[in-house]
Amino acid sequence: MHRLVIAAAAALTIVGGAAFAQETIKFGYIDPLSGGGASVGEGGLKTFQYLADEINAKGGILGRKIEILPLDNKTNPQESLVQAQKAIDAGARFITQGNGSSVAAALSDFVTKNNTRNPGKEVLYFNYAAVDPSLTNEKCSYWHFRWDASSDIKMEALTSYMKDIAAIKKVYLINQDYSFGQSVRADARKMLGAKRPDIQIVGDELHPLLKITDFSPYVAKIKASGADSVVTGNWGQDIALLLKAAADAGLKVNWYTYYAGGAGGPTAIKQTGLDHQVFQITEGFANSGHQPAMDFEKAFRAKVNMSLWYPRAVNEMRMFKAAAEKANSLDPVKVAAALEDLKFEVLDGGEGVMRKDDHQFFQPIYISSFGKLAANEPFDEEGTGWGWHLVSKVDTSKTMVPTTCKMTRP
């Protein structure tokens, strides 16, 4: 009798296991698919679907195909938790999100609690774009991995570039009023103050996130301040509208941005006629000159009809595959362990590493400017005929910032 039970149980496990093996890997994509952040959320979704197709075409991960579950969080932390639970209920053990650090903080917290309460059913949270430094410092979690450079890493690189430009004398800061915007503003003040104490901060604006329809009043203020440069972490419609209002008013300043390349941004820059006066800081861009990245860009554009905004999403998915194969398992606990200190050749060339201490990915960082294309730059943006041009590259080793993270390990 006893043997029979064991045999039956074993048989069931095998049958169950076989059924399980055929199942897809459910990968929850939680980002705004409506509201002011929808343009970036949709772009991200198309990117992840493309990446999943790419992996699936090569046989998937450990023989299983990836399926992206699109979940609309309306850039709202509360709604995100509902969507995360939906993803888990649908069988997802891996979720990804990027837009909005307030959302990211809520999700990181949610996943951590979920994993404590449901041992054996852990969920990993892959963050591809929420760059609030606190996520890998005081609020760090073992279950959260970030592929984008945090805003202090980006600001470190950006200010290192700005400090050598003598023409910068008066800087205006304009940011979205939430955790990320506030950290951009604080980092900019601190780092510019340390590297170029002679630079004057002539304005420090916070405005509501994704709620402004016309930035003309803000542009009037920037103009009145006499600023020669603007530093902004704005994303989504906020950066497009800000640039558009600046274009209308004929505001001639240099722009130092995190996300001017998002939907609508390039079109607005072209309208301003600010040839190579808008700078963006990224982990890669279309005209980086690295052949595999440019081949990827070409294939991506041909199929998805947009430019690749998120080279880090490529790194994220490919590293997910690499980690799962290294661990020879799709168990989130084992994948997480395999990701720690994993070194990886990034899309735009050069080696990146997922730091064990805080689960922040470090990679080469680029500063590029937007304007007329040179002969060896094949990619324009949004049909403007203008594109991104390499200004400065910061190697991985020079982007390493210290962390205060003390994570509880399982």
Next chain:
Amino acid sequence: MLELIVISTLNGLLFGMLLFLLSSGLTVIFSMMGVLNFAHASFYMLGAFFGYQLTKWIGFWPALLLAPLLVGAIGMAVERYGLRNTHKHGHVAELLLTFGLAFAIEEIVAMMWGRSPVDYRVPALLDFPAFTIFSTNYPAYKIFMLAVSILIFVVLLMVLKRTRVGLIVQAALTHPHMVGHLGHNVGRIFMLVFGVGSALAGIAGVIAGPALVTQSDMAAALGPILFVVIVFGGLGSLPGAFIASLVIGLIQTFAVALNGSLASAFGPLDPSAGPSVLTDIWNVTIAQVAPIVPYLLLVIILIVRPMGLMGTRET
């Protein structure tokens, strides 16, 4: 400083006139039919998307004419086949119908044009700086928007106050049966009024689309502020809506321009008290709260003068 004041005034006027263009249709519909049309901002969005699509096919100027007509036609259909049927169930049913319609339109627009902003551009003819004050350009297109808004205000007021059509329309509001007995088709009058109101929103959409951003959530972004305008100005009062639009446009623009906070007026709080909720409130600048100022106005006016600035009836 002077520069900021002048530019802010211009920006405020412009935003105010745009608000008026939108609220005029809403006001006309409300004052004639007593229907608070929640889908009004959606008609504005339809105007913008039709304007965008028609501009691509036949150019901006024909689109400026055709798109509002299309939106007006949709408005008439909504009145004829939707509102007229729900009317007998009272105002709540009508309200709910327009409320649902707003969501339906948003989803349909998102399905047809996607959720990302569409590339709706200012027509080449108006794509130049009209004049430059203090080295800030003022785009010709914005002057054009201002002119259209003023023109519509004048025409509307004339039609309602000075013509026979206006007389009948006004009479149909208070004494529909009497107007009916005089041989006018009251149903058709209501339908036309709703159509005209929707078309006005359509015009606002066509001309605001290129200046702001044309995307599927633009209605949701502008909807709430419209209700502030018509309540603040006085429900059903066209001049009231006009004044309220300008006041709100100017207040919002100037609030953005001001960096003052309680801390800058009275000095920072005692640092020994440590950071708390109070220090946060103390340090918030007027610019940061600019977006909620209109809603604060709405609350105050409802308490102090429930009929609004120029309204004649109690709400």
